[in-house]
Structures are given as structure tokens and as C-alpha cells.
Amino acid sequence: MPKALNRRARIWIGGVALLALGAVGCSESGKGDAAASARPAPAVTVTVTATATATETATPAPAPTVTETKTVKVPGPTVTTTVTKAASSGSRSGGSGGSSGGGGTKATSTCSIRSNAGNCYSAGQFCRNSDHGAVTTNASGARIRCSQSGSSWRWTYA
Numbered sequence: 001m002p003k004a005l006n007r008r009a010r011i012w013i014g015g016v017a018l019l020a021l022g023a024v025g026c027s028e029s030g031k032g033d034a035a036a037s038a039r040p041a042p043a044v045t046v047t048v049t050a051t052a053t054a055t056e057t058a059t060p061a062p063a064p065t066v067t068e069t070k071t072v073k074v075p076g077p078t079v080t081t082t083v084t085k086a087a088s089s090g091s092r093s094g095g096s097g098g099s100s101g102g103g104g105t106k107a108t109s110t111c112s113i114r115s116n117a118g119n120c121y122s123a124g125q126f127c128r129n130s131d132h133g134a135v136t137t138n139a140s141g142a143r144i145r146c147s148q149s150g151s152s153w154r155w156t157y158a
Helices: 007-029 033-038
Strands: 080-085 105-110 135-137 143-149 152-157
Touching: none
Parallel strands: none
Antiparallel strands: 080 105, 135 143, 143 152
């Protein structure tokens, strides 16, 4: 089987064939009409055969596998409230000069969601993305909620 011609060789062969056709056509055009009619025109046959075969098999390299892990926190943290009662002293002194510790109630609250610095949030501060929709208490025990305010998320009184 003959070797297939590359593109440059095919173009060169085609150019030579065209040059030969042009030379034959020019040699007859210079003669008079009487001489051209007396002689039959020569038959010119040009055969150009070009065969090209290309086989390429590409095997793609394996693509890297991308694994994305996303951790989702469910809003709604647990609110812990501690209530302590002050102990009464048992006896009360009479009305002159002041009062001793009464049976009052002192409420302290522990906020369940804290900032990255470890402080309780207060109303008006910005919320983290993970706290959207969550409810907690501020340092004084009032309930606050992370809600959208305009284009930002802030802690507001619940």
C-alpha cells in the first residue's frame, strides 16, 4: 500500500497539473483560427489521486473527584435560665433605721448563644450566618431573636 501524501505534496502536485494545463492552453491560443480548425484539439487528461487516512484515538485522563461537605446548623438553641432566691434572715428588726434582706427574688440568665469572643449578644448587634432565625437571651435575661432588618441580620427583642 503506498504511503499517503501529506497536504504539502498534494498542493504541489495540483499546482504542477494547473501549470501544465496553462502551458497547453497558451501554446494553442497563439495560432490562427484556420490552423486551429484544421487540426483536432489534443485531449489532455490529468488524473490526481490523493488518499489520506488518519486515525487518532484519544483516551481522556480521569477527572478529579470534587466532594463538597456542608454542615447545616438547625436554628433554635436551648435557652438556660437559672433562678436563685435570696435566703431570708429569719428575724427582722423593727422599723427604725433601715431594712434587712427581704425575701426578694434575684433572676440571672445565661445566654445560650455567645459571640466568638465569648460575650452575650445584645439587641442591635449583627448576627452570624449560622445564627439566622435563632433565639437566645441577652446578658440581662431578655429574649432576643436573630432576624433580618433591611439587608442585614441583627439581634432584635423577641
